Amino acid sequence: MTRDAGVVVTGLGLVTSAGPDTESTWAAVREGRVTARPDPELRDLATSLSCRVDDVPAPRPRLPRAAHLDPAARMGLAAVAQALDTAKLDPAAWDPARVAVVTGCSVGGVHTQRAAATRFAADGPASVSPYFLTGYLPNMVCATVALHLGACGPTLNVATACASGATAIGTARDLLASDQCDIAVVCGADASVTPLIVTGFAQLRALSDVASRPFDRARDGFVIAEGAGALVLERPAHAAARSAPRLARIAGYGASSDAHHLVAPHPEGRHAERALRAALAEAGIAPGDVDHVNAHGTSTLRGDAMEAAVLARVLPHRPPVTSAKGALGHSLGAAGAIEAALTVLALRADVVPPTAGLTDQDPALDIDVVAGRARPVSSAFAVSNSFGFGGHNAVVVVARD
Template structure:
């Protein structure tokens, strides 16, 4: 079996458009939530979101190429450019030994809406010939594989809000078992659009407050739904032997991955949180460590009443009440299919920086939440193992376990 390490990272997010800015955003407790600017949301029940600002994606990608990509693909390509450059692994491996697992929970919703409007107003002849390739979820992986000549297995595991975590986990397994020597993995989402906001709002999933400071407050007794976010997180995975041979910088080691299903409901989590607990347990078992060795958990923590309570239940049942827990969705909003990838980057940075970020703006922990939630200020801590959870509609649970790299 091969050991698997992270040698490159790239991010585009509501709190920073590269790893340096993102790290500063976490440290400064930056909240990326604000009134929606990408369309007029004044008549919508929910009008706050966590949008990516301050970057011209077409300038980074190239204007011609950008016009043929939906926003979710643009975000993924920009994050991948940073990760690949950061890693420096291009040209080291045979192209057929490099896999790409980049996913999205929703895909090209902007393209879908724009072309549906054209169809309804002007007829089928006005639908773009690029509509299908721009819309389909696998296209971010396809574009990245072409951009970097990665000719190994390339696909997009789709599991709603667990998608990014599943992509990293499956890339980890591919390298561990020898099906690849390196992999470009992660998740992306660019679905802050009228249909998405209307749909999530009408199913009572979004917080409809106008107060930015009370919008995304995971584990707080006043939480009332999540806030839509957008962005992308991309990681470069390699076998440890390959990384050491070329003298790569190593951010951390992937040591465990757990994946389960609730088999219970299309949106609600299992009332006993069995699936979430088992996903964490499987990750620990693969790493052959005990719960007391985990120094921090980056929770899924969506700021919805049921999710937060049941995730806390699952954590406490396995780890007890001491391990520090936080949800960085309090800063980034919920990035859906990109959430697990961006939060994996948070997990790796927390070990590298020795800093555990707080759950920003959460003030009054719900009495039913027994987990040790970090609020107020972040914690300075030397965590050797960090765990990241993702839970998706449809009952999909995924957990990643990372180990601090200490040169051995």
């Protein structure tokens, strides 16, 4: 495999419950700092914990009517702005027809939908804002980013539930590999911390009101979160021509569907395993070449058990495993992009962050989960797993560059 195999990551940006930028998020994850806390807006529900973003940065430069943007779009724009700064890209200087935007957003602008429904019920149709649909539709994070950047290449949103951010990376990789663009701006964004969405997950018994504890013996569900992660991907030749920063490479991608159940993972993880093996094959590496794993690790009983079994089968050399959801909660469609960005940072820092919330690993899970403190590990290749309701599986192989 040559150094230029795959596509190059030249920019990163993060907005999470740990803070409004990449540095604050990486610090919290690296330190194993939990960001979940009781949420006043959820106090009347059975589950009241969340990992909410307190301070969403304003679009830069400020967009007209930015106040009408849903929080998901505002977070996405903020993460993208950071990623472009890291990549040293100026939208005024690029060929807009050669720039793609691919977003992963699983639920759309539910804050906007909630406000419109409240007004409609109280005051009738005339009270509903004309900006309702432009804030609510799931493609509007993508449309807003493309409009903000003036990007005229392929633009699309993918919705594969909690795998959406990772699916967006794979889709962008395909656009670059097929020469439909030179630059792909990828963004996973979701802002789903509303009483109705939280109630929906609670009714499925997917949430914990105690803590996010991935792979722990006492795990009992995830803590819902919001946030955004952005990556700038480029064809290697294009990145080299402009002397772009090279943070890492997306060396492989694999996807599959369980076709098993609308919310439960396949108990044996057969198709999650197939996605993982496909990603390794595309990267041109053997299972033993994987130096660490950023697990999907949601803190659910069946999900963590399935993932651990897959990792034990495919990676018997037991590379260190971490889950960022112990620190940041589960940001649904944003999670795959956020965690891929964290995987890049871990490769560059030669560490595997600890899994916050993990104090007593389930002895039935035969994997090496990092807990307590970050572990020094020099990695050439790492895997980032994402699995979503509906049986969507997406695996990204990230390589040191």
